Amino acid sequence: xxxxxxxxxxxxxxxxxxxxxxxxxxxxxxxxxxxxxxxxxxxxxxxxxxxxxxxxxxxxxxxxxxxxxxxxxxxxxxxxxxxxxxxxxxxxxxxxxxxxxxxxxxxxxxxxxxxxxxxxxxxxxxxxxxxxxxxxxxxxxxxxxxxxxxxxxxxxxxxxxxxxxxxxxxxxxxxxxxxxxxxxxxxxxxxxxxxxxxxxxxxxxxxxxxxxxxxxxxxxxxxxxxxxxxxxxxxxxxxxxxxxx
Amino acid sequence: xxxxxxxxxxxxxxxxxxxxxxxxxxxxxxxxxxxxxxxxxxxxxxxxxxxxxxxxxxxxxxxxxxxxxxxxxxxxxxxxxxxxxxxxxxxxxxxxxxxxxxxxxxxxxxxxxxxxxxxxxxxxxxxxxxxxxxxxxxxxxxxxxxxxxxxxxxxxxxxxxxxxxxxxxxxxxxxxxxxxxxxxxxxxxxxxxxxxxxxxxxxxxxxxxxxxxxxxxxxxxxxxxxxxxxxxxxxxxxxxxxxxxxxxxxxxxxxxxxxxxxx
Numbered sequence: 409x410x411x412x413x414x415x416x417x418x419x420x421x422x423x424x425x426x427x428x429x430x431x432x433x434x435x436x437x438x439x440x441x442x443x444x445x446x447x448x449x450x451x452x453x454x455x456x457x458x459x460x461x462x463x464x465x466x467x468x469x470x471x472x473x474x475x476x477x478x479x480x481x482x483x484x485x486x487x488x489x490x491x492x493x494x495x496x497x498x499x500x501x502x503x504x505x506x507x508x509x510x511x512x513x514x515x516x517x518x519x520x521x522x523x524x525x526x527x528x529x530x531x532x533x534x535x536x537x538x539x540x541x542x543x544x545x546x547x548x549x550x551x552x553x554x555x556x557x558x559x560x561x562x563x564x565x566x567x568x569x570x571x572x573x574x575x576x577x578x579x580x581x582x583x584x585x586x587x588x589x590x591x592x593x594x595x596x597x598x599x600x601x602x603x604x605x606x607x608x609x610x611x612x613x614x615x616x617x618x619x620x621x622x623x624x625x626x627x628x629x630x631x632x633x634x635x636x637x638x639x640x641x642x643x644x645x646x647x648x649x650x651x652x653x
Numbered sequence: 654x655x656x657x658x659x660x661x662x663x664x665x666x667x668x669x670x671x672x673x674x675x676x677x678x679x680x681x682x683x684x685x686x687x688x689x690x691x692x693x694x695x696x697x698x699x700x701x702x703x704x705x706x707x708x709x710x711x712x713x714x715x716x717x718x719x720x721x722x723x724x725x726x727x728x729x730x731x732x733x734x735x736x737x738x739x740x741x742x743x744x745x746x747x748x749x750x751x752x753x754x755x756x757x758x759x760x761x762x763x764x765x766x767x768x769x770x771x772x773x774x775x776x777x778x779x780x781x782x783x784x785x786x787x788x789x790x791x792x793x794x795x796x797x798x799x800x801x802x803x804x805x806x807x808x809x810x811x812x813x814x815x816x817x818x819x820x821x822x823x824x825x826x827x828x829x830x831x832x833x834x835x836x837x838x839x840x841x842x843x844x845x846x847x848x849x850x851x852x853x854x855x856x857x858x859x860x861x862x863x864x865x866x867x868x869x870x871x872x873x874x875x876x877x878x879x880x881x882x883x884x885x886x887x888x889x890x891x892x893x894x895x896x897x898x899x900x901x902x903x904x905x906x907x908x909x910x911x912x913x914x915x916x
Contacts, residue, residue, distance in 0.1 A: 470825075472825050472826065472828065472829035474829060474833060474908060474909075475908035476908070478833055480828065480829040480832040480833065482824075482825040482828045482829060483825075493818075493821075494818060496814065497814045497815065497817055497818035497821075498811065498814040498815040498818060503822055503825075504825070529804070534775050537773070537774040537775050538774060538775055538776065540774055540817060540821075541770075541771050541774040541775075541776050543821070544770070544771075544817075544820070544821055544824060545780055547821060547824045547825050547828055548749050548759040548760075548781070548824050548828075549749065550828045551749070551757065551759050551824060551825075551827045551828035551831055552749045552751060552755075552757045552759070552868065554828055554829075554831040554832040555757055555831040555868040555869075556751070556755060556757065556868055590832075591829070591832040591833060592832075631751060631752065632751075635751070639780055642778075642780075643776060
């Protein structure tokens with residue numbers, strides 16, 4: 409028997425919320441809530457996947473690990489998605505590192521249960537495939553953004569992506585962690601964050617960044633942000649952006 | 654609907670190859686009016702080759718061989734998919750387009766792969782641009798037929814899931830590579846990847862095209878290519894590229910280089 413409040417919590421995840429009642433009730437029996445602290449590593453590159461996660465309030469960063477240990481974020485998964493697509497794409501292990509970028513909760517599901525549900529075909533199966541395409545778009549756009557746009561623009565994109573996936577305007581996040589995500593030196597992040605602070609877009613206070621002027625960030629960000637949002641809208645029928653949705 | 658094109662001619666249909674004809678005619682390599690065709694019963698494309706023989710035989714009537722000319726655009730952002738393409742030879746570049754102007758290659762597809770992953774995922778229009786980087790041939794299939802196969806046949810869906818996942822990793826790697834590695838390493842990577850997929854160190858490509866692919870100004874490509882030439886790693890003259898010293902390039906390339914397994 410599933411506790412009644414699980415249903416409410418699970419529906420904070422867009423993918424789960426978009427399932428028809430029948431499928432939702434069935435999937436719900438496989439889900440259990442879990443919460444994560446900032447910086448927790450959900451899995452390392454090469455790890456076997458025992459669970460997949462549907463974030464409800466937490467944000468998970470997908471990091472690519474270079475041979476020398478340097479990391480760069482290739483995608484972000486929040487209440488818009490699912491962590492663990494490797495599983496239904498045929499791999500049991502993952503070449504990425506998944507790390508909690510913002511503390512919060514998720515619903516977890518056993519790998520075997522997900523595989524069984526995926527194999528059934530139907531709405532859930534199709535939804536996961538469409539989400540995969542949305543993630544591909546996000547990763548491709550990150551690649552372009554890394555090539556073509558300034559650190560300041562990228563920081564704006566990163567802040568907006570995070571802001572969209574949070575209930576609050578406060579992001580608990582050190583410049584050190586951001587530098588790991590963006591794959592740049594911490595000094596670079598600090599400088600870019602100061603610039604945004606001076607323009608009154610954000611407030612930096614010891615490990616917390618507060619979004620003061622969302623519209624200002626949207627004016628300063630590169631088009632990669634709206635491109636990805638438009639694609640999510642097209643593919644999943646729902647954008648992620650707080651303002652563009 | 655004829656595909657739009659950049660600097661090349663439209664895709665030229667060689668024609669629908671019927672299965673009985675294949676068995677009769679194409680069991681060996683044959684020349685048809687100067688176009689070399691390989692026996693289609695043994696596809697060169699790794700994905701088609703990975704299908705069990707009976708599954709492959711069953712879709713043969715739905716397959717069509719097409720020529721890929723340099724610069725052909727298979728589709729662009731906003732286009733409806735009409736076909737998916739299994740590359741048999743040559744290379745197709747997947748590009749992200751920004752503001753209709755800036756482009757950047759997020760994925761390179763040779764005979765190890767196919768163009769049309771979104772169709773498998775249930776998407777009807779393209780978000781990317783697919784352009785022929787090096788000429789060759791492809792086997793194409795109507796998007797509706799392909800989607801039907803993937804939805805009803807587990808051989809197809811298993812192969813496509815795996816390929817989709819490797820594509821995601823490929824794109825992820827190119828995101829990370831762009832962050833950390835300089836143009837010299839990235840150009841070496843691009844040349845080695847091209848070499849692997851063509852199994853030939855000689856190809857025709859303009860520096861302008863390379864600048865579209867790598868997302869840098871043409872001047873930067875010229876400078877780096879000149880430096881490679883000076884070090885006798887490559888020779889380059891009016892679009893003719895020759896890799897002279899593959900080992901040398903392998904010493905320059907970043908850790909992102911992963912040789913594709915040659916079947």
